Amino acid sequence: MNQPAESVAARDDRSAFAQSSPDHVDVLIVGAGISGIGGAYHLTTQCPGTSFIVLETQDSFGGTWLTHRYPGIRSDSDLYTFGYRFKPWTGKPIATAAEIREYLGEVIDDNDLDRHIRYRHRIVSAEWSSAEKRWTIAAERTDTGEAVTVTANFLWMCQGYYRHSEGYTPEWEGMADFKGRIVHPQTWPEDIDVTGKKVVVIGSGATAATLVPSIAPRCDHVTVLQRSPTYFIPGRNKIEIADTLRELGISEDWIHEIVRRKILFDQAAFTRRSMSEPDVVRQELLAGVRAHLGPDYNLDPHFTPTYRPWRQRIAFVPDGDLFKGIASGKASVVTDEIERFTETGIKLKSGETLEADIVVTATGFNLNVLGDIAFSIDGAPLDFADTVTYRGMMFTSVPNMVWVFGYFRASWTLRADLVADFVCRLLDHMKQHGYRSVVPALRPEDTGMELLPWIDPENFNPGYLMRGMSLLPKRGAKPEWQHSQDYWTEKDELPKIDLTDSAFVYGS
Numbered sequence: 001m002n003q004p005a006e007s008v009a010a011r012d013d014r015s016a017f018a019q020s021s022p023d024h025v026d027v028l029i030v031g032a033g034i035s036g037i038g039g040a041y042h043l044t045t046q047c048p049g050t051s052f053i054v055l056e057t058q059d060s061f062g063g064t065w066l067t068h069r070y071p072g073i074r075s076d077s078d079l080y081t082f083g084y085r086f087k088p089w090t091g092k093p094i095a096t097a098a099e100i101r102e103y104l105g106e107v108i109d110d111n112d113l114d115r116h117i118r119y120r121h122r123i124v125s126a127e128w129s130s131a132e133k134r135w136t137i138a139a140e141r142t143d144t145g146e147a148v149t150v151t152a153n154f155l156w157m158c159q160g161y162y163r164h165s166e167g168y169t170p171e172w173e174g175m176a177d178f179k180g181r182i183v184h185p186q187t188w189p190e191d192i193d194v195t196g197k198k199v200v201v202i203g204s205g206a207t208a209a210t211l212v213p214s215i216a217p218r219c220d221h222v223t224v225l226q227r228s229p230t231y232f233i234p235g236r237n238k239i240e241i242a243d244t245l246r247e248l249g250i251s252e253d254w255i256h257e258i259v260r261r262k263i264l265f266d267q268a269a270f271t272r273r274s275m276s277e278p279d280v281v282r283q284e285l286l287a288g289v290r291a292h293l294g295p296d297y298n299l300d301p302h303f304t305p306t307y308r309p310w311r312q313r314i315a316f317v318p319d320g321d322l323f324k325g326i327a328s329g330k331a332s333v334v335t336d337e338i339e340r341f342t343e344t345g346i347k348l349k350s351g352e353t354l355e356a357d358i359v360v361t362a363t364g365f366n367l368n369v370l371g372d373i374a375f376s377i378d379g380a381p382l383d384f385a386d387t388v389t390y391r392g393m394m395f396t397s398v399p400n401m402v403w404v405f406g407y408f409r410a411s412w413t414l415r416a417d418l419v420a421d422f423v424c425r426l427l428d429h430m431k432q433h434g435y436r437s438v439v440p441a442l443r444p445e446d447t448g449m450e451l452l453p454w455i456d457p458e459n460f461n462p463g464y465l466m467r468g469m470s471l472l473p474k475r476g477a478k479p480e481w482q483h484s485q486d487y488w489t490e491k492d493e494l495p496k497i498d499l500t501d502s503a504f505v506y507g508s
């Protein structure tokens, strides 16, 4: 699995310069992250003969795993389920960004996907023509500024859910007065040196949990400043059943499948219990943290969230590394609110001041609805907030388009694979019947259905979704019109979607 870095770079260059874009393709995939590469694989294997290209803004593949370069960057899901179902994962379950890119690079190489990918192409607009039944996509080359136009019958949106160019940093009073550096993990500067520095990390989600153990040994001290606590699951970065099966000489294909099933089985039980007995689960999670911090460490308030488990993503802490830093005194946690920045640090509402040379704002993303692309339908600008989602994949009044939005509570890629199966089935169905367009539409029986925000905040409420909810399509009160966050129902429901249902309006 380990591939020399040179060959990854060589492949990127080859594909960037090799081919000019065709004028027209059957399918245009937006983005060469884990979803887009998966989409390309599924198209070649499930819909052979379909012409397609992948347009990608960056100069290489990987999406999240390319653009995030902060120290310690790694997955917080296991790669048996965050990896594709079709390509065995053979490393440790929690993987670094570099390992994930190597894995994706192998998928590209093994399936000759390179020739379909055009890097350094930022899509700026997409216009649907009902007369021609096709999309016209305008992109600009980020290296030459050249404008590129491609038409496509179908758009497969794999652009992720947040803006890669900049993270979300709230505005605090006095930021301009601060004499140190303020950095966001999403745009980690190459020249920053944390050695011997006092660092304050604002936020305590998965990013902070990854970054802090990675920099703490070199810093003078790292303070994690959080407004409210997060749940963590400390655990070993290994999966015993995988190791046992390897010892028995079982093939990697089998191990991948068996380990995926075991992880998903355990996660289903955990998710169910988080709903049915949240207090018990909460106590178990707190006990896991206590086991690492010792009986004398007062978990309250730093590690005792007020919300029920699973309402926000739970950060996995491999080998308890975050807690080792805290237990050693190199890192500490403060639960408080920022009053203002000062020249030398941050003044808190409690009156305390945190001195800092560097402040890291691990404060999240800017939600980006469909790649910041200006969409229009027959000349009229499209506002996705006016549409209703069909199972979180398609949108009313938007023809020939599918969006891949993965799971929050399970690995993203589980859904990317399921959505890919749906797209391939839909494309086949259209081909068989000679249909040139498909658009979801509310059915007569949906008349009067209540329209709600994209996600139920009672169910899941991370900041970036709450901030961006008004930009997102609506959901209806029936399963067809909702973005279910439940892998365990979708794995059975999505393959059974009846493509002749009147929710799909086809055109010839």
Ligand SMILES: Cc1cc2nc3c(=O)[nH]c(=O)nc-3n(C[C@H](O)[C@H](O)[C@H](O)COP(=O)(O)OP(=O)(O)OC[C@H]3O[C@@H](n4cnc5c(N)ncnc54)[C@H](O)[C@@H]3O)c2cc1C
Pocket (backbone or CB within 6 Å): 030, 031, 032, 033, 034, 035, 036, 055, 056, 057, 058, 062, 063, 064, 065, 068, 074, 075, 076, 077, 078, 082, 121, 122, 123, 124, 158, 159, 160, 161, 162, 164, 207, 370, 371, 372, 373, 404, 406, 407, 410, 411, 412, 413
């Ligand atoms: C630090 C971090 C860690 C994460 N860890 C996990 C994890 O462990 N498990 C998990 O399930 N999820 C995790 N996630 C969520 C993660 O983003 C997804 O799981 C997954 O990587 C998303 O893949 P994607 O291909 O859908 O989107 P992305 O990785 O966002 O890739 C989208 C690609 O589309 C390109 N693009 C966007 N707009 C345009 C445009 N207009 N024109 C051309 N190209 C465009 C982008 O440049 C990018 O390369 C993590 C997210 C972050 C930020």
